[in-house]
Amino acid sequence: METKNDSESGKHEANWVPAAKVQGEIAAEVLASNLRAASIPVQVMQESVGSAFGFTVGPLGAVSVMVPEAYLEQAKELLDLEPEFSGEEVECPYCGVTLELDEKELEQGWFVCPECDEETKIVFEE
Numbered sequence: 001m002e003t004k005n006d007s008e009s010g011k012h013e014a015n016w017v018p019a020a021k022v023q024g025e026i027a028a029e030v031l032a033s034n035l036r037a038a039s040i041p042v043q044v045m046q047e048s049v050g051s052a053f054g055f056t057v058g059p060l061g062a063v064s065v066m067v068p069e070a071y072l073e074q075a076k077e078l079l080d081l082e083p084e085f086s087g088e089e090v091e092c093p094y095c096g097v098t099l100e101l102d103e104k105e106l107e108q109g110w111f112v113c114p115e116c117d118e119e120t121k122i123v124f125e126e
Contacts, residue, residue, distance in 0.1 A: 014041070014068035014069065014070070015068065015069040016043060016066040016067065016068060016069070017066065017067065017068075017069045017072055018064040018065065018066055018118075019031075019035070019042075019065050019066065019067045019071075019072055019075035019076055019079060020064070020065040020075075020076075020079055020093075020094055021062055021063070021064050021065070021094040021095055021116050021118055022062070022063055022065070022093075022094060022095070022096070023061050023062060023063070023095060023096045024061055024063060025044065025046060025063050027063070028044045028046075028063035028064070028065050029044060031065045031079055032044050032065050034078060034079065035065070035067065035075055035078065035079070038074070038078055040067055040071045040074060040075050040078070041067060041068055041071065042065060042066065042067055042075075043065075043066040043067075044063060044064070044065055044066070045063065045064045045066055046061075046062070046063040046064070047059075047060050047062070050062070050063075059115075062095055062116060065079075088100055088101050088106065089101070090111070090122070092113040092115065092116065092118065092120065093120060094113060094116050094118040094120070095113060095115050095116035095118070097113065097115040097116075099111070099113065099114070101122075105122070106122065109121060109122050110122055
């Protein structure tokens with residue numbers, strides 16, 4: 001593979017990072033379209049086996065919405081992914097798995113999903 005440095009190409013290759021992880025390509029494309037509307041470069045990536053067989057749930061159904069690292073904070077703010085609460089249970093906004101939060105996680109105001117490893121802040125509605 002041939003690569004060019006910045007002085008040769010005039011461009012800097014972006015370091016792509018996940019702004020969100022959701023279940024299914026349709027959900028990912030909805031988020032990606034919101035980012036594109038805000039002029040944020042975006043790529044939708046799914047495990048090739050999940051894509052080939054059309055998985056929309058579980059680990060193979062997970063789809064990452066990728067943005068250049070420089071746009072990550074802006075993208076996360078725009079997407080404003082917050083967990084959905086029902087008592088002490090929460091649904092991860094990235095992968096959709098239902099989790100039961102412990103007292104420590106509720107007090108600290110955030111949790112890390114054991115399924116997708118995404119960190120999510122907890123927003124309490126008044």
